[in-house]
Amino acid sequence: MSTVIAVVLLLALTAYAVFGGADFGAGLWDLAAGGPDRGAEPRGLIEHAIGPVWEANHVWLIFIFVVTWTAFPTAYESIWLTMFVPLTIAALGIVMRGASFAFRKSVRTLRYRRIFGGGFAIASVLVPFCMGAVAGGIASGQVPSGGRAGDPVHSWLNPTSVVTGVLAVAVAAYLAAVYLVWDARRADDTEMVEYFRRRAVRAAAVAAVLAAVGLVIVRSDASYVFDGLTSRALPVALLSVACGVGALVLLLRDAARGARVLAVAAVAGIILSWGVAQWPYLLPETLTVQEAAAPNGTLTALVVAVVLALLLVLPGFLILYALVQHQMLPDEGVEDVGDRPLGNSAA
Amino acid sequence: MSATFGDLLAVGAVNPVPWARSQMAFTLAFHIILVPLGVSWAFMTLIANYRAVRHNDHDALLLAQRWSKYMAVTFAVGAVTGTVLSFNFGLLWPRFMGQWGEAFGVPFAFEGLFFFTEAIFVAIYIFGWRRLRPWTHFWTGVPIALAGVFGAISVVAANAWMNAPSGFTLGANGEVVDVDPWEVIFNKAMPLQAAHMVVAAYLVGGFLIASVYAAGMLRGRTDRYHRLGFVIPFTIAAIATPLQMAVGDALARWVFNDQPEKFAAIELVPQTHAHVPETLLGHLNSDDTVTGGIPIPGLASWLSDPSTGTSTVVKGLDTVPVADQPTISEVNVVHLAWDVMVGAGTLLFLLAVWYAAIWLLRRRMPASRWFLRAAAGAGVLAVVTMEAGWVVTEVGRQPWIVYNLMKVEEAATGNTGVWLTFIAVVLLYVALGVTTIAVLRSMSRRFRRGGGFVDEDVPYGPSAGKQPEAVEPVP
Numbered sequence: 001m002s003t004v005i006a007v008v009l010l011l012a013l014t015a016y017a018v019f020g021g022a023d024f025g026a027g028l029w030d031l032a033a034g035g036p037d038r039g040a041e042p043r044g045l046i047e048h049a050i051g052p053v054w055e056a057n058h059v060w061l062i063f064i065f066v067v068t069w070t071a072f073p074t075a076y077e078s079i080w081l082t083m084f085v086p087l088t089i090a091a092l093g094i095v096m097r098g099a100s101f102a103f104r105k106s107v108r109t110l111r112y113r114r115i116f117g118g119g120f121a122i123a124s125v126l127v128p129f130c131m132g133a134v135a136g137g138i139a140s141g142q143v144p145s146g147g148r149a150g151d152p153v154h155s156w157l158n159p160t161s162v163v164t165g166v167l168a169v170a171v172a173a174y175l176a177a178v179y180l181v182w183d184a185r186r187a188d189d190t191e192m193v194e195y196f197r198r199r200a201v202r203a204a205a206v207a208a209v210l211a212a213v214g215l216v217i218v219r220s221d222a223s224y225v226f227d228g229l230t231s232r233a234l235p236v237a238l239l240s241v242a243c244g245v246g247a248l249v250l251l252l253r254d255a256a257r258g259a260r261v262l263a264v265a266a267v268a269g270i271i272l273s274w275g276v277a278q279w280p281y282l283l284p285e286t287l288t289v290q291e292a293a294a295p296n297g298t299l300t301a302l303v304v305a306v307v308l309a310l311l312l313v314l315p316g317f318l319i320l321y322a323l324v325q326h327q328m329l330p331d332e333g334v335e336d337v338g339d340r341p342l343g344n345s346a347a
Numbered sequence: 348m349s350a351t352f353g354d355l356l357a358v359g360a361v362n363p364v365p366w367a368r369s370q371m372a373f374t375l376a377f378h379i380i381l382v383p384l385g386v387s388w389a390f391m392t393l394i395a396n397y398r399a400v401r402h403n404d405h406d407a408l409l410l411a412q413r414w415s416k417y418m419a420v421t422f423a424v425g426a427v428t429g430t431v432l433s434f435n436f437g438l439l440w441p442r443f444m445g446q447w448g449e450a451f452g453v454p455f456a457f458e459g460l461f462f463f464t465e466a467i468f469v470a471i472y473i474f475g476w477r478r479l480r481p482w483t484h485f486w487t488g489v490p491i492a493l494a495g496v497f498g499a500i501s502v503v504a505a506n507a508w509m510n511a512p513s514g515f516t517l518g519a520n521g522e523v524v525d526v527d528p529w530e531v532i533f534n535k536a537m538p539l540q541a542a543h544m545v546v547a548a549y550l551v552g553g554f555l556i557a558s559v560y561a562a563g564m565l566r567g568r569t570d571r572y573h574r575l576g577f578v579i580p581f582t583i584a585a586i587a588t589p590l591q592m593a594v595g596d597a598l599a600r601w602v603f604n605d606q607p608e609k610f611a612a613i614e615l616v617p618q619t620h621a622h623v624p625e626t627l628l629g630h631l632n633s634d635d636t637v638t639g640g641i642p643i644p645g646l647a648s649w650l651s652d653p654s655t656g657t658s659t660v661v662k663g664l665d666t667v668p669v670a671d672q673p674t675i676s677e678v679n680v681v682h683l684a685w686d687v688m689v690g691a692g693t694l695l696f697l698l699a700v701w702y703a704a705i706w707l708l709r710r711r712m713p714a715s716r717w718f719l720r721a722a723a724g725a726g727v728l729a730v731v732t733m734e735a736g737w738v739v740t741e742v743g744r745q746p747w748i749v750y751n752l753m754k755v756e757e758a759a760t761g762n763t764g765v766w767l768t769f770i771a772v773v774l775l776y777v778a779l780g781v782t783t784i785a786v787l788r789s790m791s792r793r794f795r796r797g798g799g800f801v802d803e804d805v806p807y808g809p810s811a812g813k814q815p816e817a818v819e820p821v822p
Contacts (some may be wrong), residue, residue: 002741002809021414043486058426058427058430058466059459059462059463059466061430062429062430062433062459062462063459063463065433065434065436065437066433066455066456066458066459067456069437069448069452069455070448070449070452070453070455070456071435071449071452072448073444073445073446073448073449073452074445076437076444076445076448077441077442077444077445077446077448078440078445079437079760080437080441080444080760081760081762084438084760084762085764087434087437087438088434088438088768088771090434091430091431091434091435091438092429092768092771092772092775094427094430094434095427095428095430095431095742095775095779096775096777097427098423098426098427098430099423099424099427099779099782099783101423103420103782103783103786106806120614134693147441147442147445149761149762152762154695185460293525294448294449294452294523295449295515295523295524295526296525296526296527297525297526297527297528298449298450298452298453298526298528300455300528301453301456301526301528301531302453304528305456305459305460308457308460309460309463312464313460313463313464313467314458316463316464316467316468317463317467318492319467319471320467320470323471323475327471327478328475328478328479329471329474329475335452
């Protein structure tokens with residue numbers, strides 16, 4: 001049973017990386033889009049693309065927390081005692097990001113849109129870095145078992161953590177760019193297609209270099225995970241690399257739909273291979289999944305919740321995505337006369 | 348860098364417990380204001396939406412449409428502040444979660460389910476005005492209202508478990524070895540506490556939204572649109588108020604039977620005795636005397652169990668060892684909060700009676716300016732009532748985090764930097780609160796200036812089947 005829950009947790013992490021990651025990445029492109037004139041077009045596309053779905057994506061994170069504290073309470077205790085600083089930064093970043101994004105859509109004057117836009121964009125970079133750093137710290141055995149706190153600084157500012165943190169930012173940016181190519185294509189905006197295609201290729205290159213550097217670091221810094229990656233997780237890891245290369249080729253040949261699927265598979269492969277590599281440990285080499293697991297009654301309740309989620313939430317989620325894909329959710333409400341931008345007779 | 352950072356942490360080494368309590372209290376107090384809007388506003392919007400589609404009512408349509416836009420903002424803010432709460436469990440109370448996560452966590456698994464559903468359909472509903480068919484669009488709003496209620500019930504089930512922990516077996520070292528999830532969720536405190544919160548959500552949400560339109564009417568905006576914006580939420584609040592008094596009364600009796608220290612704090616009863624007066628205001632001193640306030644002889648005893656009347660014995664704080672008692676100041680906070688809740692709740696009830704009476708006699712809402720003034724103030728008053736009620740239940744449980752099993756100080760993090768995060772959180776939330784209100788107000792001003800839909804762009808209108816235009820960024 002504990003294995004089932006561990007798999008659920010890993011899949012939820014993957015979903016968060018794939019769906020939520022793209023949200024964060026879009027924030028990075030928003031930050032890098034330049035001044036209000038030059039950046040207006042990409043920003044408009046970004047806002048349009050993540051508008052309807054971002055709140056739903058947020059829920060993956062809460063789900064991950066809930067599963068961890070319910071199914072693996074002592075490991076949860078250790079992780080949070082140790083990772084206090086990066087998780088605090090992530091929490092504050094999420095407040096800033098979510099609120100800024102919602103507010104930016106609701107205000108019309110440039111000055112305020114800039115302030116909220118800045119908050120949104122900076123937090124979009126900070127949060128994935130912290131999340132990646134926490135993952136790196138866990139993978140490299142920085143979190144002790146038994147509800148004890150590890151080093152408050154070194155646990156997330158060590159070589160593995162830093163490289164996984166930066167990798168998380170790069171991967172998020174890459175995913176977002178790939179999605180945005182697709183969105184721009186649907187909106188028949190060839191200029192934006194080219195704009196984000198170039199950026200997707202660049203982000204892919206950066207992510208690939210970081211992943212390679214990461215492997216070298218992990219080899220000395222997190223040997224258990226490295227051994228796993230080169231043995232039981234090798235097929236998953238290779239598949240991830242193959243998908244990554246395939247996505248890059250398709251991007252260069254401008255085949256957006258295929259590139260999107262392969263890019264998602266490549267990113268999912270990174271998370272999954274990490275999970276498989278550190279199996280059977282939840283906290284590498286100190287606490288196995290089975291040792292960490294809550295009593296069976298709890299795990300059963302979680303499985304029931306997951307099955308209910310598959311029956312109730314998944315259809316809703318698919319409807320939402322389908323509606324977004326078919327452009328049935330074009331705008332927030334309907335424009336009031338007052339919503340028209342001020343002092344702009346053209347609008 | 349690491350060394351200087353470490354030094355910085357050492358300088359900031361402060362006992363984390365009071366700061367952790369403050370941060371939890373502050374973030375909860377903030378989030379709970381958004382809860383009623385998240386739970387009940389969708390329902391009110393659906394009423395307006397129903398009227399609009401069913402009776403081809405343009406005002407109702409405009410109202411539903413704008414409410415959904417405001418809702419998008421409050422829901423987003425509620426989602427982020429709610430996410431922070433889930434961070435808080437780990438950041439502030441890791442030992443609590445480590446010890447009790449397998450039991451306490453269970454209701455949250457189901458809460459996650461409902462929140463997920465809510466988020467999905469909020470997105471569909473808010474963004475679906477233009478291109479979904481009218482009734483299809485209406486029905487995509489229904490899951491929001493349902494998920495809001497069930498989500499609130501799940502969260503309150505977890506809180507109720509802290510008041511009445513059950514559904515687990517402890518091993519030799521005090522660790523949880525067996526869990527019965529059903530017993531955890533449906534613990535003894537859960538049904539009444541959940542009912543009290545759900546009704547509160549409708550009561551507060553109703554008064555709060557109605558108060559905005561009452562203020563508008565006081566400024567002369569008495570058109571049908573504003574009256575509708577007032578009547579829908581106020582009617583819901585007026586129905587919820589007497590209901591809430593009945594639920595609250597039952598809950599208070601549960602506390603009397605099952606959490607005697609909390610009840611003793613509510614009624615300022617240091618020693619167990621009969622003929623306990625209901626003291627309005629006043630405070631307890633460290634020598635167990637009560638100063639100030641207006642005592643109503645025997646009323647607390649009588650209310651606790653009318654069948655034995657004023658001779659009902661009320662257990663005092665002395666029923667538990669001194670180490671397990673709340674502090675004197677905590678007792679006084681609980682008592683004052685109780686008085687505020689009951690007092691403000693009574694005022695809201697009188698307002699509801701006024702409204703109902705005029706409605707029954709004259710088939711219209713009260714036109715008096717004094718009524719509108721009171722209704723305009725009722726929104727804030729309702730929020731105060733709810734906050735006070737929440738203070739009663741939380742402070743009244745002190746010193747326990749899990750009643751009779753784990754104390755708050757045993758549950759807290761050892762990280763000494765919490766005072767810093769508390770300051771950061773307060774600053775961020777103050778900015779968030781101010782901005783939320785500013786944004787909502789600016790939306791309202793904009794709507795008013797605009798005065799309606801853009802020509803030929805009404806929801807469900809001719810554009811409903813049209814292909815949307817390419818993305819047009821707003822400068």
